[in-house]
Amino acid sequence: MEKSLKKYFPVFVLPTLIAFVIAFVIPFIMGIYLSFTKFTTVTDSKWVGIKNYVTAFSNKDFLHALIFTTYFAVISVVSINILAFLVAYFLTRGIKGSYFFRTLFFMPNLIGGIVLGYIWQVIFNGVLYRFDMTLTSNAQNGFWGLVILMNWQMIGYMMVIYIAGFQNIPRDLIDAAKVDGVTPLTAMRHVTLPLMMPSITINLFLTLTNSFKLFDQNLALTAGAPAKQTQMLALDIYNTFYSRMGWEGVGQAKAVIFFIIVAAISLTQLYLTRRKEVDA
Amino acid sequence: MKKVKSVFVSALAMLMAISAFTGCTSSSTNASSAASSAAASQESSAASSAKEIYFLNFKPEIADKYTAIADEYKQKTGVTVKVVTAASGTYEQTLKSEIAKADAPTIFQINGPVGYSNWKDYCADLSNTKLYSYLSAKNLAIKDGDGVYGIPYAIEGYGIIYNDAIMKKYFALSDKKTTVSSAEEIKNFDTLKTVVEDMQAKKDKLGIKGVFAATSLKKGEDWRWQTHLANIPFYYEFKEKDANANTISTGLAQSEVEFKYAPNFKNIFDLYLNNSSTDKKLLGSKSVNDSMAEFALGQVAMVQNGDWAWATVSSQKGNVVKSEDVKFMPIYTGMSGEEKQGICIGTENYFAINSKVSKEKQDASADFLDWLFSSTEGKKHIAELGFIAPFNTFSDSEMPTDPLCKAVLTWQNKTDVTNVEWTFGSFPSQNFKDTFGADLLQYAQGNETWEDVVNSVKDTWKSEKANSNS
Structure with a gap:
């Protein structure tokens, strides 16, 4: 086994590995290198040490984006997961038309972020016009717009994972609990939830990282307006890199910081929720 | 574990290869490796x-x-x-x-x-x-x-583009509040203001939704204000510093600006906001194309834009504006002596x-x-x-024939007016303009006062200049 594994390793893994190295490892390492340099084009750079990091941390747009993104992530992770869980719960009760609704709820996830952003921009503005407002009248409008958009898009996906989780719970465990006379709420709390932990882990991970990395929807819906108040981290990095000459290195430094933050948060979350996972 | 190690080793090798590669390109002084290989x-x-x-x-x-x-x-x-x-x-x-x-x-x-x-x-x-x-x-x-x-x-040239058909209709009204009788006679801000406000009051009679097209302040669609309109106060400010020099080079040398003629900017900007087809709280959702469409459909009488806009106007579906009715008026802001000011021409x-x-x-x-x-x-x-x-x-006969380009040429050849240079070539950075535009939106929506806008312009100019010098 070990031997054949070794023998076929290059055949099966090498193509993917090469693709991975070209499309991920090289840009990643280059990116880290570039964050310590001053450059306009990526092939022509000059070492400047940690200056870019100092500028990034003293940049109030970046700090504002970090706070805004954190708020957004907290609200949307909680709302998406609760709603997706509820939808999944009801769609596994054997209600008529469950399959139809499952498909329907999943559909928004198939549309790209930019398209969604523009469509929702029109919808939101259409509604807000009645109150003499637009999405960019104040930061709250943009914030809740993003939350609603993100919920609409992500709930379907998370729902599918929760449904799979529900279907994996052995029927007899619930039945046994019923025989013991527990209320449905207690059954949920002590039987269903612990068994659902693997789905919860993966869903929290997906929603958390996606909320932090949100870019397309942000760009299309508000583009940071008014006055960069609804600009999230990814968009801030993009704008620093592309719309400010001489700030490419700072944008790169911000991207590295961004990576560290997202990695740290999601790994912590994985560790914490994994501990709660049990076997049926 | 072994595999992990080998991946690690190959990654390390990559890193070394990359640093060698970047090191070599950054040290070559006259030609990049791409250029030399192309030459080879x-x-x-x-x-x-x-x-x-x-x-x-x-x-x-x-x-x-x-x-x-x-x-x-x-x-x-x-x-x-x-x-x-x-x-x-x-x-x-x-x-x-x-x-x-x-x-x-x-x-x-x-x-x-x-x-x-x-x-x-x-x-x-x-x-x-x-x-x-x-x-x-x-x-x-x-x-x-x-x-x-x-x-x-x-x-290229820009100014206030007006639809003369609507203007004529207004000047023919018996109860107009102004003494001038044609758009050509508007020579300063006060006259413009009187005419515009009176027109706005009579908009139903004139069959328009407002005098000015929407002041588009959506992000990325605000260049008509943060760049083109801002040109005028800064043109005068820099001209005052050195009357003989090109205002662009004067502007480039300023590490700080006074924004002395901010009140003049406010004059015209408020006029745009308050006499428009669109409520000023809704401007954050309007694009330049929205404004040009309103103009092309005859819903508004005026729009600030340049000669390039003719393509958009003439190709608009349902366009009712005739080419002989499209004319330029200088952007008057209430400067003294602006009777002799022309439109903004530059590149x-x-x-x-x-x-x-x-x-x-x-x-x-x-x-x-x-x-x-x-x-x-x-x-x-x-x-x-x-x-x-x-x-x-x-030769003259080889010049473009669309009405706005012709108007620019006419203005360029006028001897009794001074056309305004494109001073905005000296604005420190795109970020300066974007911040200005964002502040204007905040002002229009009532989230910021005019003083906030002025201070922000001064601060951003200073900080962007400091950045670009470092």
């Missing part, structure tokens, strides 16, 4: 002149016409012109990624002295090109020392040739530009593109 392949094919050049186009609205030009040039000379067009508002980022490629643009565009300082390392000296020799006013070019690095190719379109591609490609690029601006076929295309080309190869 040129030599090996033993061609005396380049067979392909690459033109990175700035104006998406005329992308098709450029492709047609490229086809014609290929038939004539056998040289392929690769035309790539950057999507609206993304020129800088497209250029940034394209120029790093081995097949880099040979002709690209810079937007003025500030653009030049960003792309200095890539701009070839054009002082020996034929195109430069055609330039009718040599002081328009971007120079640095003895070298010429950017050649302007289109003169922010400069050709540059990439100095890091092979010599053959640079020459072929210069030849292409020469052909485009001096041959009969080329000049015909330029006129069709609606460019007022500042070259002595063009």
Whole structure:
């Protein structure tokens, strides 16, 4: 086994590995290198040490984006997961038309972020016009717009994972609990939830990282307006890199910081929720 | 574990390879590795002149016409012109990624002295090109020392575009509150204000939704205010500092600005906001195209924009504006002596040739530009593109014929007025303009006071200047 594994390793893994190295490892390492340099084009750079990091941390747009993104992530992770869980719960009760609704709820996830952003921009503005407002009248409008958009898009996906989780719970465990006379709420709390932990882990991970990395929807819906108040981290990095000459290195430094933050948060979350996972 | 280790080792090897690669390119001074390899392949094919050049186009609205030009040039000379067009508002980022490629643009565009300082390392000296020799006013070019690095190719003008049909209708009203009887007689801000406010009050009678088209303040659609309108107060401020110098060079030398004529900016900006088709709280969702559509459909009488806007107006479905009714009025802001002020005429379109591609490609690029601006076929295309080309190869009859371009030429030749220069070429950075635009939106929505806007403009100018110098 070990031997054949070794023998076929290059055949099966090498193509993917090469693709991975070209499309991920090289840009990643280059990116880290570039964050310590001053450059306009990526092939022509000059070492400047940690200056870019100092500028990034003293940049109030970046700090504002970090706070805004954190708020957004907290609200949307909680709302998406609760709603997706509820939808999944009801769609596994054997209600008529469950399959139809499952498909329907999943559909928004198939549309790209930019398209969604523009469509929702029109919808939101259409509604807000009645109150003499637009999405960019104040930061709250943009914030809740993003939350609603993100919920609409992500709930379907998370729902599918929760449904799979529900279907994996052995029927007899619930039945046994019923025989013991527990209320449905207690059954949920002590039987269903612990068994659902693997789905919860993966869903929290997906929603958390996606909320932090949100870019397309942000760009299309508000583009940071008014006055960069609804600009999230990814968009801030993009704008620093592309719309400010001489700030490419700072944008790169911000991207590295961004990576560290997202990695740290999601790994912590994985560790914490994994501990709660049990076997049926 | 072993595999993890081997992945790690290969990653490390990659890192070393990359650092060696970047180290080598950054230490080479005169040519990038891409350029030298391009040169090498040129030599090996033993061609005396380049067979392909690459033109990175700035104006998406005329992308098709450029492709047609490229086809014609290929038939004539056998040289392929690769035309790539950057999507609206993304020129800088497209250029940034394209120029790093081995097949880099040979002709690209810079937007003025500030653009030049960003792309200095890539701009070839054009002082020996034929195109430069055609330039009718040599002081328009971007120079640095003895070298010429950017050649302007289109003169443009902007002001308040008005629909004379609606204006005539207003001036024919018996109960108008003003003494003037035609739009040409509006010569200062006070008259303009009286006329506009009276028109706004009578908008139903005139069959319009408002006097001015929406003041588009959506992000990326606010350049008519943070760049073009802002030009006027800064023009006067810099002119006062040095009356004889070009206001762009005066502006470039300022590390701080007073924004002394901010009240004048406010005058006209408030007039736009308060006498418009659109409630000012809703402007954050309006784009330039929305405004131009309103104008084309006859829903508004005036819109601030430039000669390039004719293409949008005339191609608008349901356009009711006749070409003989479209005219320019200077943007009056209540400056003393503004009766003699003209419209804003200048350029922010400069050709540059990439100095890091092979010599053959640079020459072929210069030849292409020469052909485009001096041959009969080329000049015909330029006129069709609606460019007022500042070259002595063009006779008056070869100038574009659309009404707004003609109006610009008329204003340019007037002797009793002084046309305003495009001082905004001296604005420190795109970020300065974007911040200004965002503040204007906040002001229009009532989230910021005018003082906030003024202070923000002054602070951003200062900080952006400090940044660009470091």
